[in-house]
Amino acid sequence: MTLQRVVIVGGGHGGFQMAASLRADGFAGEILLVSDEPGLPYQRPPLSKAFLKHGDAARLDLRPSKFFDDNTISLMPQTRVTGIDPDGKHITTGDGKTIGYDHLVLATGSRNARPPIANLDLRNVLSLRNLADASELRTRLSAARHVLVVGGGFIGMEFAAVAPGLGVNATVIEGAERLMSRAVSDTMSAHFLMSHQGWGTSVRLGQFVSELLDDGAGNVAGARLADGTDIAGDIVLIAAGVVPNSELAAEAGLAVSDGIDVDDLLCTSDPNISALGDCCNFPDPLSGRRVRLESVQAATDHARTISKRLTGKPVPYAAVPWFWSDQGDLKLQIAGLGAGADEHVAHKPEKGGLAVLSFSSGRLVSVETVDSASTHMTARKLLASGRIVSKPELAAVNYNLVDYARAV
Amino acid sequence: MPRLTFVSPDGNETTVEASTGDSVMQAALAGNVDGIVAECGGAMMCATCHVYVADDWAPKTGTPSDGERAMLDFAASEVKPTSRLSCQIAITDELDGLTVHLPDAQI
Ligand SMILES: Cc1cc2nc3c(=O)[nH]c(=O)nc-3n(C[C@H](O)[C@H](O)[C@H](O)COP(=O)(O)OP(=O)(O)OC[C@H]3O[C@@H](n4cnc5c(N)ncnc54)[C@H](O)[C@@H]3O)c2cc1C
Ligand code: FES
Numbered sequence: 001m002t003l004q005r006v007v008i009v010g011g012g013h014g015g016f017q018m019a020a021s022l023r024a025d026g027f028a029g030e031i032l033l034v035s036d037e038p039g040l041p042y043q044r045p046p047l048s049k050a051f052l053k054h055g056d057a058a059r060l061d062l063r064p065s066k067f068f069d070d071n072t073i074s075l076m077p078q079t080r081v082t083g084i085d086p087d088g089k090h091i092t093t094g095d096g097k098t099i100g101y102d103h104l105v106l107a108t109g110s111r112n113a114r115p116p117i118a119n120l121d122l123r124n125v126l127s128l129r130n131l132a133d134a135s136e137l138r139t140r141l142s143a144a145r146h147v148l149v150v151g152g153g154f155i156g157m158e159f160a161a162v163a164p165g166l167g168v169n170a171t172v173i174e175g176a177e178r179l180m181s182r183a184v185s186d187t188m189s190a191h192f193l194m195s196h197q198g199w200g201t202s203v204r205l206g207q208f209v210s211e212l213l214d215d216g217a218g219n220v221a222g223a224r225l226a227d228g229t230d231i232a233g234d235i236v237l238i239a240a241g242v243v244p245n246s247e248l249a250a251e252a253g254l255a256v257s258d259g260i261d262v263d264d265l266l267c268t269s270d271p272n273i274s275a276l277g278d279c280c281n282f283p284d285p286l287s288g289r290r291v292r293l294e295s296v297q298a299a300t301d302h303a304r305t306i307s308k309r310l311t312g313k314p315v316p317y318a319a320v321p322w323f324w325s326d327q328g329d330l331k332l333q334i335a336g337l338g339a340g341a342d343e344h345v346a347h348k349p350e351k352g353g354l355a356v357l358s359f360s361s362g363r364l365v366s367v368e369t370v371d372s373a374s375t376h377m378t379a380r381k382l383l384a385s386g387r388i389v390s391k392p393e394l395a396a397v398n399y400n401l402v403d404y405a406r407a408v
Numbered sequence: 409m410p411r412l413t414f415v416s417p418d419g420n421e422t423t424v425e426a427s428t429g430d431s432v433m434q435a436a437l438a439g440n441v442d443g444i445v446a447e448c449g450g451a452m453m454c455a456t457c458h459v460y461v462a463d464d465w466a467p468k469t470g471t472p473s474d475g476e477r478a479m480l481d482f483a484a485s486e487v488k489p490t491s492r493l494s495c496q497i498a499i500t501d502e503l504d505g506l507t508v509h510l511p512d513a514q515i
Contacts, residue, residue, distance in 0.1 A: 045448075045449060045451065059430075059434065061437075061438075063437060063440065064437070064439075064440050066440045067440050070440065296448065296449075322453075324453045326451060331475075333453065371475070372478075373452070373475045373476075373478035373479050374478035374481065377455075377478060377479060380482070381482065
C-alpha cells in the first residue's frame with residue numbers, strides 16, 4: 001500500500017530531516033510537521049554557544065520558509081500533540097483536533113531533567129533546551145554577575161565556556177568526580193577541567209546541590225551543597241541531563257524503556273509508527289547494545305533510515321555515531337561510542353591536539369579528539385568500514401590513526 | 409548587499425543576496441539553494457557544505473585552514489584545489505559577485 005500521509009510529531013533536528021529526506025527520496029504524498037514550538041525548525045547546538053553571544057534567532061533557522069513551500073511540507077507550529085490512537089491511526093492535538101496518518105514519526109526529542117533539589121521554582125532558576133530558554137537566559141545574564149551551573153555535562157560546560165565573554169563568572173557543580181563523565185574518558189575530562197579552570201571557571205566535582213537559596217523576595221541567591229557549604233549566585237542554570245519525551249508513545253501502548261524502543265529500521269512496536277533521535281533507543285550496529293543518543297547526527301541519520309524504508313528501500317541503520325562540543329577555543333569531537341570501552345590510550349597526534357582511543361576487548365570502538373580534525377574523520381571512516389582495528393596494530397604505529405589508515 | 413551565485417552540477421544558477429558577516433553556507437541556506445546540507449550548522453564538523461570556488465574568485469576567498477583542509481579530505485565528492493567548506497568563507501563586500509560551484513553529492 002502506498003502511503004498518502006506521513007505525520008511527524010516534533011519539528012526539531014530529526015523531524016525537519018524526516019520531512020526533507022522524504023521529499024529528497026521521492027515521497028509524493030502529504031507531509032505534516034507538527035511542533036509545539038513557534039516558528040521554523042531551527043538548530044539547537046548554537047543555543048549554548050554562539051547564540052548566547054549574538055542573540056540572532058533568524059540565523060538559527062535550518063531552512064527558510066520558502067523551502068517548506070517549495071517542498072510542500074505543511075508546518076503546524078505551536079501545536080502540541082496530546083494523544084495517539086494507533087488503532088484508528090490518528091493523533092489528537094492540544095486544541096482538540098484529530099489528524100489521521102498512514103505513517104506516524106515520533107520526533108519529540110527530550111526535555112531537561114529536574115533533579116531532586118529544593119526550591120527549583122525560584123526566579124532566575126533556568127534551563128537550556130529550546131530557543132525560548134536561550135533567549136530568556138541571554139536576557140537575564142545581562143543583569144547577572146555570577147551563574148551557578150548544576151551539572152558538568154556538555155551543555156553546562158559549553159555555557160561555562162562562554163560565560164566570561166558575557167561578563168559573568170561561572171561555578172559548575174558536578175556530582176561525579178569528573179566532567180562529562182557519561183560521554184568521555186578520564187583523560188579527556190581532565191584535559192577539559194584544566195582548560196575551564198584556566199578560563200576562570202570554578203569547578204566543584206563530587207558535590208551535590210541539596211537546595212537553592214531564596215533572597216527573601218523569591219529570587220535565587222545561591223545554592224547549598226550536600227556538605228552544607230553555601231555558594232552565592234544570581235542565576236542558577238540546571239543542566240543535569242535530559243529525559244526522553246516518550247510519554248505519548250507509552251500511553252499509546254508502544255514498547256518504551258529508556259525512550260521509545262525501536263528496531264534497526266527505527267520502527268516502534270507498531271508497524272505504522274517510527275521514532276527517531278533523542279526520544280528513542282535503538283540497537284547500536286557495532287555492539288548490538290541498546291543505546292539512546294542525544295546528538296544531531298543520530299537524529300538526522302535516523303530520519304534518513306526511516307525515509308528509505310517509507311519510500312520502499314529499507315536499509316538497516318548502520319551509521320557511526322559522531323558528536324562535537326565547542327568549549328572556548330577547544331573543539332571536542334567524538335567518533336563511535338566509548339561507553340562499553342575497557343581500555344583507553346591517549347596520544348598526541350599533532351601540535352596542540354589530543355586523541356584518546358578507546359578499546360573494547362582490544363577492538364577500537366571510539367576516538368575522542370581535541371583539535372585534530374584529520375584523526376576524527378579518519379576514525380569515522382575506519383569505524384564505518386566495519387574493519388576490526390586492534391590495539392596491537394595501532395600500537396605498532398604509535399596510535400597514530402592517520403598513519404594507520406594510510407598503510408591499510 | 410553582496411550577491412552570490414551558486415551553480416549546480418547540471419549548470420543551473422541561483423543568485424542570492426547575502427549579508428556581510430554571514431558565511432557562504434548561511435547565504436545558501438537562507439536563499440534556499442539546493443545542494444548544501446550543512447549538517448553541523450557551520451561548526452566545521454561535517455564537510456557537507458562543500459563548494460568549488462570559481463577559479464577567478466579563488467584568490468579573494470583565501471585558503472582553507474589546516475582544520476578545514478582535514479575535513480575537506482573526507483568530503484563526499486572529489487576534492488579539487490578550489491574546494492572549500494562554504495561555512496568557512498565569510499562574506500565581505502569584496503565578495504560581491506562571487507560564483508561557487510556545487511559538488512555532485514554532500515553525503
Ligand atoms: C543547548 C543544546 C546544545 C546542543 N549541542 C549539541 C552539539 O554541539 N552537538 C550535537 O550533536 N548535539 C547537540 N545537542 C543535542 C541535539 O540538539 C539533539 O540531540 C537533537 O536536537 C535531537 O533532535 P530530535 O529531533 O530528536 O529532538 P529535538 O531537536 O529536541 O526536537 C524535538 C521537538 O519536538 C517538540 N515536541 C516534543 N513533544 C511534542 C509534542 N507532544 N507535540 C509537538 N511537539 C513536541 C519539541 O518541542 C522539539 O521542538 C544540543 C542540545 C541542546 C539543547
Ligand atoms: S556546515 Fe558542517 S562543515 Fe560546514
